[in-house]
Amino acid sequence: MNEARAKRMEAKYSGNKTKSQTKQLELGPSRGRSRAMGASGKPKNMRNAIVRLMQYISHEKVLIIAAISCSLIHTGTSLAASYLLRPIINQFIYFEGGASDISARVSGLLTWLIFLAIIYGISVLTQWLQQRLMLEASQRTLVRMRSELFAKLQNLPVRYFDTHAAGDIMSRFTNDVDTIGEMLNTTLIQIICGAITIVGTIVLMLYTNPILGLITIIATPLLTFVSKTIMKNGQKAYSEQQKNLGMLNGFTGETVSGQKVVKVFNHEEIAMDEFGYLNEKLCRAQEEAQFRSGIMGPATHQLCNMVYAVVASVGGILVALGRFDVGGLTVSLNYTRQFNRPINEVSMQINTVFSALAGAERVFEVMDAEEEKEDADTVPMKEMKGHVVLDHVNFGYVPDVPVLKDISLYAKPGQKIAFVGSTGAGKTTVTNLLSRFYDIQEGTITIDGVPIEKINRGFLRSNIAMVLQDTHLFTGTVRENIRYGRLEATDEEVVEAAKIASAHSFIEQLENGYDTVLENDGANLSQGQRQLLNIARAAISKAPILILDEATSSVDTRTERHIEEGMDALMENRTTFVIAHRLSTVRKSNAIMVLEKGKIIERGTHEELLAAKGRYADLYHEIVELD
Numbered sequence: 349m350n351e352a353r354a355k356r357m358e359a360k361y362s363g364n365k366t367k368s369q370t371k372q373l374e375l376g377p378s379r380g381r382s383r384a385m386g387a388s389g390k391p392k393n394m395r396n397a398i399v400r401l402m403q404y405i406s407h408e409k410v411l412i413i414a415a416i417s418c419s420l421i422h423t424g425t426s427l428a429a430s431y432l433l434r435p436i437i438n439q440f441i442y443f444e445g446g447a448s449d450i451s452a453r454v455s456g457l458l459t460w461l462i463f464l465a466i467i468y469g470i471s472v473l474t475q476w477l478q479q480r481l482m483l484e485a486s487q488r489t490l491v492r493m494r495s496e497l498f499a500k501l502q503n504l505p506v507r508y509f510d511t512h513a514a515g516d517i518m519s520r521f522t523n524d525v526d527t528i529g530e531m532l533n534t535t536l537i538q539i540i541c542g543a544i545t546i547v548g549t550i551v552l553m554l555y556t557n558p559i560l561g562l563i564t565i566i567a568t569p570l571l572t573f574v575s576k577t578i579m580k581n582g583q584k585a586y587s588e589q590q591k592n593l594g595m596l597n598g599f600t601g602e603t604v605s606g607q608k609v610v611k612v613f614n615h616e617e618i619a620m621d622e623f624g625y626l627n628e629k630l631c632r633a634q635e636e637a638q639f640r641s642g643i644m645g646p647a648t649h650q651l652c653n654m655v656y657a658v659v660a661s662v663g664g665i666l667v668a669l670g671r672f673d674v675g676g677l678t679v680s681l682n683y684t685r686q687f688n689r690p691i692n693e694v695s696m697q698i699n700t701v702f703s704a705l706a707g708a709e710r711v712f713e714v715m716d717a718e719e720e721k722e723d724a725d726t727v728p729m730k731e732m733k734g735h736v737v738l739d740h741v742n743f744g745y746v747p748d749v750p751v752l753k754d755i756s757l758y759a760k761p762g763q764k765i766a767f768v769g770s771t772g773a774g775k776t777t778v779t780n781l782l783s784r785f786y787d788i789q790e791g792t793i794t795i796d797g798v799p800i801e802k803i804n805r806g807f808l809r810s811n812i813a814m815v816l817q818d819t820h821l822f823t824g825t826v827r828e829n830i831r832y833g834r835l836e837a838t839d840e841e842v843v844e845a846a847k848i849a850s851a852h853s854f855i856e857q858l859e860n861g862y863d864t865v866l867e868n869d870g871a872n873l874s875q876g877q878r879q880l881l882n883i884a885r886a887a888i889s890k891a892p893i894l895i896l897d898e899a900t901s902s903v904d905t906r907t908e909r910h911i912e913e914g915m916d917a918l919m920e921n922r923t924t925f926v927i928a929h930r931l932s933t934v935r936k937s938n939a940i941m942v943l944e945k946g947k948i949i950e951r952g953t954h955e956e957l958l959a960a961k962g963r964y965a966d967l968y969h970e971i972v973e974l975d
């Protein structure tokens with residue numbers, strides 16, 4: 349592989365984060381721009397994130413205080429037990445003044461040992477308790493966080509989902525909440541315990557013997573610094589390894605999900621070549637990272653041993669000179685041996701804290717996003733007839749980029765209005781405005797004479813049924829999916845709706861008929877069948893307004909002709925807005941609007957527009973010739 353191509357590949361795949369990438373693969377390929385982006389690195393505003401996270405955790409105050417108390421007892425007892433060795437050794441095992449009564453010493457020793465066992469027992473018990481309590485507290489916090497996040501998503505406007513990648517939103521539920529959970533579960537307590545242990549050990553060391561204590565206290569940070577330096581090199585190799593792993597995963601994922609495209613364009617050879625390159629790179633990086641982390645362990649270990657040797661020698665001399673006791677030396681050596689453990693532990697956990705805070709920040713970002721606001725003075729409506737009027741409507745998704753310009757039209761209850769025009773003309777945008785997925789900037793839209801902003805959103809949407817080109821089916825049975833359109837519909841009504849949509853016959857042929865479980869957005873159905881189910885879902889709804897946005901574009905012409913009757917039944921007595929490429933569906937409309945670049949350039953019935961010999965006539969003849 350030449351260098352330029354290698355560079356291109358790296359640039360393409362190097363954005364992948366290993367963890368999120370694997371998560372993404374588990375989630376399956378989601379549509380469009382989605383790419384999982386987990387939290388990484390440091391939070392932008394640490395204080396803010398901490399304060400808000402604290403607010404969440406504070407709901408579990410009692411549990412957390414109990415857990416922290418337990419961990420205090422746990423560390424306290426461990427420290428106490430470690431110090432008790434000194435009097436035990438001095439009194440019963442080794443002491444100046446020679447042998448006194450042996451049996452008294454043994455029984456005394458036994459008593460102390462039982463005492464020690466009790467202390468250790470308490471220590472273990474409180475540690476277990478602390479873990480249970482903290483687990484409970486963190487799980488409750490996560491449950492609250494996840495449900496608030498989900499509830500928030502339900503209240504976000506469509507604009508939010510149009511401007512944020514699905515994978516990115518998903519990863520806030522998975523990766524980010526996970527890292528927060530990890531921190532709450534273990535890291536927090538470990539840091540608290542570690543800090544207490546460090547302070548306690550320093551105090552006890554200095555108390556036992558200031559000289560030996562000082563040696564350890566000075567040497568250990570030095571040692572930590574040295575191992576950190578080695579680590580830093582290792583870290584680079586490690587992140588190189590992660591980056592390469594991410595690239596390989598990204599490439600593999602893409603090739604697996606795009607296997608059909610790879611095959612049909614005969615890209616197997618090239619794919620294999622590229623994979624080989626990435627594989628080789630990962631291999632090199634992994635060797636390097638593993639080698640470095642391999643030497644790190646032994647190196648730190650030996651450095652620790654050196655400090656230990658120094659303390660032992662100095663302590664030995666002090667004991668020989670009669671300035672120190674053997675029990676004290678044993679305890680001091682124990683402290684020296686263990687001192688770097690809590691230091692390492694705490695410094696390791698800091699990273700988890702940072703990524704958890706960054707994760708929390710990303711979660712709070714969603715929580716802070718602006719929700720769909722309800723107008724204060726909504727006009728109460730009992731029912732909707734479906735008299736829709738658009739008056740000089742101007743709209744753009746982003747300010748200063750108008751998409752719809754001066755749109756005026758009306759539809760009386762039960763009328764059928766069709767939109768035709770080339771892709772990007774603004775047809776879908778009109779329907780987005782009717783369901784108030786977006787708010788208009790100028791002009792008015794009224795339904796039954798009430799301005800659309802004054803209608804309760806829930807009420808408005810419950811009165812609009814939609815069939816979109818982008819079908820969506822939920823995991824569940826066929827029946828449930830159809831009933832989604834009107835939850836109180838009976839089984840008979842479900843079948844009836846399916847018949848209207850011409851879906852009945854194919855549903856009956858499914859393995860379990862209406863009880864067949866659809867998974868993965870109905871992956872086991874054809875695109876056309878999925879669409880028929882979506883039509884059935886709209887058919888079961890009693891909404892007076894119906895929007896069909898290229899609803900039949902992925903069923904073949906024969907099926908379309910077949911369901912035409914059903915569609916007629918579907919549209920009967922409903923104000924219908926239909927967008928279609930195939931003009932046969934459009935012909936029967938009361939009025940046809942020809943949209944071009946956001947403007948209505950022609951309007952009228954089929955016959956009128958044909959007679960006018962304008963854009964519609966061109967489109968019509970083009971299509972007819974093609975058909």
Ligand SMILES: Nc1ncnc2c1ncn2[C@@H]1O[C@H](COP(=O)(O)OP(=O)(O)O)[C@@H](O)[C@H]1O
Nearest residue numbers: 510745746751770771772773774775776777778
């Ligand atoms: N969510 C969106 N954000 C920004 N621009 C959009 C969005 N949806 C559509 N557009 C733009 O609005 C214009 C009209 O799109 P649309 O109404 O979907 O066209 P049509 O349905 O007629 O093919 C296009 O230029 C498109 O790029």
Ligand SMILES: [Mg+2]
Nearest residue numbers: 775776777897
């Ligand atoms: Mg469209």
